[in-house]
Amino acid sequence: MSASAFLSRFDAARAVLPGDASLREAAAGVLRARGLPGPREEAWRYTRLRPLSEADYAMPVPGREVSLPASVAALDAPRLVFVDGTYRADLSVPPSKAVLRTGVPAMGPLARPESERLVALNTMLAADGAELSVAAGVDAGTVVLVSLGGEGVAFHPRHAVHLARGAKLTLIEICAGEGRYLHNPVTSITVEAGAILTHLRLQDEGIEAIHLSTIYADVAEGGTYDSFALTIGARLARMEVHARLGGTAAMAHLNAAQLLGGVQHADFTTVVTHDAPATQSRQTVKNVLTGRSHGVFQGKIEVSRIAQKTDGYQMNQALLLSPDAEINCKPQLEIYADDVKCSHGATVGALDADQYFYLRSRGVPAAEARAILVRAFLAEALDPIAHEAGRALLENAVAGWWERHPA
Amino acid sequence: MLEIKGLRAGIETKEILKGIDLVVPDGEVHAIMGPNGSGKSTLSYVLSGREGYEVTAGEATFDGQDLLSIEPEARAALGLFLAFQYPVELPGVNNAVFLRTALNAQRRSRGEPELDAVQFLKLARAEVKRLSMADDMLKRNVNVGFSGGEKKRNEVLQMAILRPKLAILDETDSGLDIDALKIVADGVNALRGPNFSALVITHYQRLLDHIVPDRVHVLSAGRIVRSGGPELAHQLEAEGYASVSEAA
Numbered sequence: 165m166s167a168s169a170f171l172s173r174f175d176a177a178r179a180v181l182p183g184d185a186s187l188r189e190a191a192a193g194v195l196r197a198r199g200l201p202g203p204r205e206e207a208w209r210y211t212r213l214r215p216l217s218e219a220d221y222a223m224p225v226p227g228r229e230v231s232l233p234a235s236v237a238a239l240d241a242p243r244l245v246f247v248d249g250t251y252r253a254d255l256s257v258p259p260s261k262a263v264l265r266t267g268v269p270a271m272g273p274l275a276r277p278e279s280e281r282l283v284a285l286n287t288m289l290a291a292d293g294a295e296l297s298v299a300a301g302v303d304a305g306t307v308v309l310v311s312l313g314g315e316g317v318a319f320h321p322r323h324a325v326h327l328a329r330g331a332k333l334t335l336i337e338i339c340a341g342e343g344r345y346l347h348n349p350v351t352s353i354t355v356e357a358g359a360i361l362t363h364l365r366l367q368d369e370g371i372e373a374i375h376l377s378t379i380y381a382d383v384a385e386g387g388t389y390d391s392f393a394l395t396i397g398a399r400l401a402r403m404e405v406h407a408r409l410g411g412t413a414a415m416a417h418l419n420a421a422q423l424l425g426g427v428q429h430a431d432f433t434t435v436v437t438h439d440a441p442a443t444q445s446r447q448t449v450k451n452v453l454t455g456r457s458h459g460v461f462q463g464k465i466e467v468s469r470i471a472q473k474t475d476g477y478q479m480n481q482a483l484l485l486s487p488d489a490e491i492n493c494k495p496q497l498e499i500y501a502d503d504v505k506c507s508h509g510a511t512v513g514a515l516d517a518d519q520y521f522y523l524r525s526r527g528v529p530a531a532e533a534r535a536i537l538v539r540a541f542l543a544e545a546l547d548p549i550a551h552e553a554g555r556a557l558l559e560n561a562v563a564g565w566w567e568r569h570p571a
Numbered sequence: 572m573l574e575i576k577g578l579r580a581g582i583e584t585k586e587i588l589k590g591i592d593l594v595v596p597d598g599e600v601h602a603i604m605g606p607n608g609s610g611k612s613t614l615s616y617v618l619s620g621r622e623g624y625e626v627t628a629g630e631a632t633f634d635g636q637d638l639l640s641i642e643p644e645a646r647a648a649l650g651l652f653l654a655f656q657y658p659v660e661l662p663g664v665n666n667a668v669f670l671r672t673a674l675n676a677q678r679r680s681r682g683e684p685e686l687d688a689v690q691f692l693k694l695a696r697a698e699v700k701r702l703s704m705a706d707d708m709l710k711r712n713v714n715v716g717f718s719g720g721e722k723k724r725n726e727v728l729q730m731a732i733l734r735p736k737l738a739i740l741d742e743t744d745s746g747l748d749i750d751a752l753k754i755v756a757d758g759v760n761a762l763r764g765p766n767f768s769a770l771v772i773t774h775y776q777r778l779l780d781h782i783v784p785d786r787v788h789v790l791s792a793g794r795i796v797r798s799g800g801p802e803l804a805h806q807l808e809a810e811g812y813a814s815v816s817e818a819a
Contacts, residue, residue, distance in 0.1 A: 521643060523661075532676065537664075
């Protein structure tokens, strides 16, 4: 669908969409003027939205029957379930230690529809979302946010998460579904002083689906946004994360792994803004690519003039299991302070032939040997995840990946 | 029983093994000695199935089964074990998990029941103790941060747990001090019996004082130029490879 096709959907639906109409009109104006992102734009050089322009999506019909993935029940935690972008109270178990509001898009304070056009698309068409707030000093435990998508629809949920001073939350996000659909969520995350948000994400969308998500996270003094995103699903995916470290000693971990096969394309794009002294960011991004898949990592670290003693680290590693797989990696550092420590690195390689032979010489079959070596490659990113059930969810997803892409 | 007939093999166009004939009957330990570049390691890699070596003629069978046409893991399941000259480090792979995966893969392909974690650890801890290895050896990543001696001991530990019918020890003595050498040799000797045979590849006679071979073969320029009893190793040590090769 083109921007104008989405705009005519908006024209048809604007009367029934809930929430602030002026925001929607402004976002529609952005799309009308500039359209969807195209390959001539620097930020979209490696990721073409062609599968999106070739698709045609209907508005979702609410209330369809679905079954929850077994992995969700296994987490045994409060859950917020969205089906085709609409909150489903009948499938959800609201948290007791966090305040939840649904039924309207949770626009949040951070989104920038004027600069991110997919956010403009979301702002224009968002119909629902979760607003999750944790009060000062409260440890709200674990909350699971589930999105299930179905054939032929586009949905643009808008979520906001707010952790007040000293609060704690682990948010586990699972995106799954079946068929050709577009999931275009935007999430605004504010972490107040000393608060800790752990955000584990499993993008396991249907293999024909398109996943385009944008997260804005703002971390205040001494706060932590600790995230890990595992991408294994979708035909075309882009996860964009904009994290701003706005208070002294704020910290952000934007770790990710992308496991792709077939003709999948996945893009992990981050912008970390160090906007206060002694802030710290860590990004370890691992790609395992087989078939004709294509992985992209674009990581930008911006250090403003006042952000002295910044510590920024970025590492992108790719394991190419097939000669037709491709990785693009674009690190960018923009530093205006003079006393900082910023480093980035990238490696690309195939499976180590010596390690592979060593395992096989001990009787480990070829496919199992590859799985062991890939798991070892991911260890640096997966092992530090302290949340046990969350890590198990991701481990199982990694283990199951081999059944989809037998090498 | 390992039988090698007229084996020729090399890398790309370079022929390294130029017609090897060798029989290692069950229950026997044979040593292969030879100078650098004589083809000792190539022979061990060709037998265990490492990629990159091309066999141009001849055959190698184990208990009548053709080795050269099957995958490395299938050779292992038949009972073949290669103790590496340079054991490979596997960062991110736990030693105990690695050993249990290997053992269970072999058991599976032989139609034997797999061991669960408790059964396996009991077995592994006993072997670790017997080989005088540090207790944390099983918890560490495979060979990562191991000293040269620890790596070689880890090879022997794997052998003790996997219980091969035929072990090929590729310069297992290199880089070992005398105490470690003795431990490694004891580990091999403990496996000796009617259902175990070994091919001990070494440069020096030193290891053969501890693992006394039934036969010694001298490999030179890709051929076995001389075979004899254990005394041949002593002769080599005294007179050098040149004289022995010339005498052939």
